[in-house]
Amino acid sequence: MRAILVKAEPAPSFVVKEQDGLDPDSPQVWEGSANASTPRTRENGNVDQAFGQCAAVIEGFYTTPVQIHNPMETHGNTVSWTGEGITAWSSTQGISSVRDGLAGALKMDQSKVRVITDFMGGGFGAKFGAGVEGVLAARLSKEAGAPVRLMLTRFDQALAVGNRPSSFQKIKMGALADGTLHAFEMENYGTAGIGAGGDAGGGGGGANIPAPYLYKVDNARVTQRSVAVNAGSARAFRAPGNPPASFGMESAMDDLAVKLGMDPLDFRLKNDPSPIRRKELRLGADKIGWKQKYRPPGTCPGIVKTGLGCAGAAWPAGGGSPFTQGEAQINPDGSIELRLGVQDIGTGTKTVIAVVAAEILGLTPEQITVRVGDTQYPAGPGSGGSTTCASVSPTVNDVCNQALDQLQKLSGMADARGQNWFDACKKLGISPLTVHGRWQKGLSSSHACGVQFAEVAVDTETGLVTVQKVVAVHDCGLIIDQLTLASQINGGVIMGMGYALYEERVMDDLSGVMLNPNFETYKLPGIADVPDIEVVLVNMPERGVIGIGEPSTVPTAGAIANAVANAIGVRVPSLPITPAKVLAALGKVPPSIKS
């Protein structure tokens, strides 16, 4: 890549900090257009009057940084363009969208483009499109007459493949004497970089966040705007909008509970409209020992202080895609292959398919050969919005029920399942049975909830925060496979912990460059940072299948931030909660000397 000569000139002026972009005189990122968008306000009730009726009112300024997409596997692919067409081995969450993207960009028939994703090392919302790297590799392959492999470096990754927008949430919130939330006002801005980018598939990508998030407040006014800056643009990022919303709102909830003199858990139980989440709050409180351990903020003795916090999640998606299709091929030797044009992004999709098929056919999951990640299979959705599990489960259910029905007819056996399976298959003779099916209604739904509790220890002399335990209580309707589900939640907690304590894109306003485009200074949790994570599952078969990937990362930062505030008795209102910010919140940092 270094052989490519790019002629470019540095911009004479630029803006990289959100606060600077708010200034109408800041250098324009897009010529002729103000950096800050026109504020949009939404209001219900009478906010100004309602604040006057409150027994307690808090004001806070809660901020979250830009979080960079850093899957372990960077973006990239190997593309082979021959006379037969294009084959791309892509690291993607959407084999179909990559196929369509390549076909569109390269003026090829979609039928001539095949995309294969056998395995991939994480996407989290950033890997739906063909991307510059896909189109470029394809063009180079055509020129070279050979396959071209192009994987981004970690440096490229930090600059060009997307991020979660920042948020700067000025929140004023009040409650009545009985603890009922009564008035809420938020002004928020954040940056999606130079724009939302052309590749924000999977939802989100803008800087707005849901507010007042989980809670219903009769009188609420929310004003939001985006600020363009000269930095990499946003892309959908695991539960777009929700982790910053949870952090801001749940921090404000704890601050208001403290001011009211209420236990933050009781304050949530009073105000959370979701019966599922209220149940989860009680379950989680029990598991972490809230009643025994909770103490008023800052009252833990000693230099290293412990604290407890909790926060909640809502995720409006997680339902299945009605367009999902699949097929089964049953061979005379009794082997069976399930083929779906979805992709396993590391979440256990193949396992889910095998588990569902095995249950219907009376077989073991090991007997099911699962094939995904190829656009030659019946089409499925991209893996975004926690959709895959709720898409494939009803589809496999349909495919297998139809297959079983046909096998029983062809074999003349009333029940071809389980121990009869091989005898029934033998009766197929020499011709395999291939059955096509599709997603069916009624077996899945959406809107998973979830709450998490964190217990932390804060060294008040060095500022180091140690997360000792996280209890993650989650529901996702009918649980298909506990092991891969728990793994999803563990991953969500660890990612949320990175957001809480370590991760932050640092832009330099002197030079305009990103200062931490690597894992040395863009810090991520390591194994020694990760706490004991206790996953508590709430199985709700009556709701059908719901995806879990996203909600599991939503409440972690809020829970940890609240636990830190509970431990040290003051709020660190800004993520990530670094030792420097903890020491500053404690009033221990001396003034700097102006040079």
Added chain:
Amino acid sequence: MKAFEYATAFSTASARDLLADDGAYIAGGNDLLGRLKEYLDSPPRLVNIKAIPGLDSIQHGDDFCTIGSLVTVARLETDPRIRSLFPGLQQAAAEIASPQIRNVATVGGNLAQHSRCWYYRQRDIQCLKKNGDLCYARNSDNRYHSLFSGNDCISPVVSSLGTTFAALDATAVVLSQGRELRWSMAEFYADAWKMHLAHNSLKPGDLILRVEIPLSRPRSAYLQASDKHVFDWALVSCAAAADFVDGKLTSPRVALGSISPVPHQMDKANQFLEGKPLDSDTVAHAADLLLAGAKPLEHNAYKVPMAHALICRTLLKLKG
């Protein structure tokens, strides 16, 4: 990285010859390869020094322990005799990077490593340390930078072994133009204090042979504070060493890392601690003396209370 020649040396003399004017020595390569990949350096030739006999041993004498420059950090971490003679050195080694890196990282490489300043390491920035006009850190995001410096560059020393060797009053023996120079840690890093382009006092072609540690300080300790629990650079590190007889310190030495281009030492603090007991007032006063004159900048003032706490804790650890 750019293509380079590669040669293996079997003696210090041949290493120097092979290096010529523009090569670079390579042992563990952790720092060098990172610089090559970021195009911060592009030497035409790497000279592998790991086959030079005698540089990878630890030798125990009556008054000194001698550690060869090719001894790995992992060995300092795990060697039982090092642990008992110099607990602080073992603790410092155990905090360095990750087990994989410690397995290949060498004592010489740790001492000679270059600045980790994020402006210096950013390929798109031509800062003062890269012969540019401006120390960006001084004027912009200096959260990881120095509280003390003798020149316009404020990138701090990050060698935790260097900091610990300073507390142990160790001597580095450096082969320079055919002569063996004997440097204290203050001398080893003196150029970095004075000159913005320097990372240490080594000149091209200089080769670290060994480090000699006097056995006169049986008590030593090391602590660091970082953003994360492991595999993270120190925001501040502290090493202390002394003898401790009848409840009193003898020949105490304290050094701090990551707050100055050199291991930060104050004679006044060491003198104050001489003959003193280890109690909270004493260590707090020593910490005040060590941090006197600190010049916190816009984003690194948190290092002052952090360093204060670490000095107190490290000194109190000497009690055992």
